[in-house]
Amino acid sequence: xxxxxxxxxxxxxxxxxxxxxxxxxxxxxxxxxxxxxxxxxxxxxxxxxxxxxxxxxxxxxxxxxxxxxxxxxxxxxxxxxxxxxxxxxxxxxxxxxxxxxxxxxxxxxxxxxxxxxxxxxxxxxxxxxxxxxxxxxxxxxxxxxxxxxxxxxxxxxxxxxxxxxxxxxxxxxxxxxxxxxxxx
Amino acid sequence: xxxxxxxxxxxxxxxxxxxxxxxxxxxxxxxxxxxxxxxxxxxxxxxxxxxxxxxxxxxxxxxxxxxxxxxxxxxxxxxxxxxxxxxxxxxxxxxxxxxxxxxxxxxxxxxxxxxxxxxxxxxxxxxxxxxxxxxxxxxxxxxxxxxxxxxxxxxxxxxxxxxxxxxxxxxxxxxxxxxxxxxxxxxxxxxxxxxxxxxxxxxxxx
Numbered sequence: 541x542x543x544x545x546x547x548x549x550x551x552x553x554x555x556x557x558x559x560x561x562x563x564x565x566x567x568x569x570x571x572x573x574x575x576x577x578x579x580x581x582x583x584x585x586x587x588x589x590x591x592x593x594x595x596x597x598x599x600x601x602x603x604x605x606x607x608x609x610x611x612x613x614x615x616x617x618x619x620x621x622x623x624x625x626x627x628x629x630x631x632x633x634x635x636x637x638x639x640x641x642x643x644x645x646x647x648x649x650x651x652x653x654x655x656x657x658x659x660x661x662x663x664x665x666x667x668x669x670x671x672x673x674x675x676x677x678x679x680x681x682x683x684x685x686x687x688x689x690x691x692x693x694x695x696x697x698x699x700x701x702x703x704x705x706x707x708x709x710x711x712x713x714x715x716x717x718x719x720x721x722x723x724x
Numbered sequence: 725x726x727x728x729x730x731x732x733x734x735x736x737x738x739x740x741x742x743x744x745x746x747x748x749x750x751x752x753x754x755x756x757x758x759x760x761x762x763x764x765x766x767x768x769x770x771x772x773x774x775x776x777x778x779x780x781x782x783x784x785x786x787x788x789x790x791x792x793x794x795x796x797x798x799x800x801x802x803x804x805x806x807x808x809x810x811x812x813x814x815x816x817x818x819x820x821x822x823x824x825x826x827x828x829x830x831x832x833x834x835x836x837x838x839x840x841x842x843x844x845x846x847x848x849x850x851x852x853x854x855x856x857x858x859x860x861x862x863x864x865x866x867x868x869x870x871x872x873x874x875x876x877x878x879x880x881x882x883x884x885x886x887x888x889x890x891x892x893x894x895x896x897x898x899x900x901x902x903x904x905x906x907x908x909x910x911x912x913x914x915x916x917x918x919x920x921x922x923x924x925x926x927x928x929x930x
Contacts, residue, residue: 564746564747616797616798620790642789655824700909707905710901721898
């Protein structure tokens with residue numbers, strides 16, 4: 541029962557299904573498992589590290605408009621760091637995998653997470669920021685899995701051509717989001 | 725789209741930011757539920773995107789793609805500051821309601837992705853013309869969706885009560901998802917739906 545309650549709370553706090561952040565990246569991620577793993581891993585790294593940076597930014601510059609610029613600089617540092625790290629450790633696969641970093645860097649899922657955490661976890665401490673960043677990444681994985689489960693059907697010949705793909709997926713996400721709204 | 729002849733008007737309808745490319749849809753789904761919200765978002769999106777892309781077009785092209793992307797985002801973050809201060813004067817009651825979506829407009833896909841892949845490959849006058857129509861395309865759809873959601877979700881228009889049976893769920897984010905999905909389908913149908921199957925080619929990353 542405790543696990544179910546926790547799961548419901550986790551779902552209800554999902555940034556993608558409740559706040560529509562990072563939808564189009566999720567559409568890309570849900571296409572196949574390989575994309576899902578790559579994108580979800582990079583998004584989680586971005587949200588976690590960006591949240592760590594955000595903790596210090598929020599501490600030094602609380603509620604100022606310059607925070608956006610500082611968040612951008614922080615994400616920029618992570619962006620460059622990840623590309624260097626990938627180049628060093630993946631060798632020949634660098635070209636193959638760097639797309640996940642490029643599509644994730646200034647994504648709404650990442651920037652939205654940093655702003656949302658900034659609004660809820662201020663004065664909550666460094667580890668709250670880190671855990672909120674990991675939660676946001678896990679939320680992205682969960683939402684992508686929910687979409688992956690229906691992706692092939694929503695993109696199949698059985699769906700009228702005009703609604704095939706994204707339009708059907710948006711309606712599907714709307715229904716999932718409505719169910720979560722009812723659970724709140 | 726790429727096979728067809730390019731026109732600066734593409735962004736208004738043919739390659740619409742919201743309905744065709746599914747870009748910048750988060751503020752439409754969450755904040756696009758009243759006309760007042762829509763006007764504030766339209767003002768911020770238009771001002772930030774126009775000034776940011778024009779200023780970013782002066783960034784040297786010989787810098788690596790990653791550095792240029794970060795600089796473009798930083799320019800938009802700086803443009804955001806005066807835009808927000810003016811918005812507080814124009815829409816004092818709306819800005820708190822838009823929450824995180826207001827600053828997120830500064831890192832929208834047009835600034836982060838379209839600048840490098842599309843706008844910066846054009847000559848400056850052509851780029852500005854095309855950019856204006858991309859912005860107008862977003863503004864138009866944002867306005868239409870917000871008016872529909874305010875009338876049928878709140879039973880009001882510009883906060884004036886209309887005698888209509890309304891569906892309160894339409895003003896919630898899930899209502900935004902469903903309405904946007906239906907409008908995307910309708911848009912494809914209008915653009916000869918059979919020609920576009922799947923449509924995944926146009927997906928944005930933001």
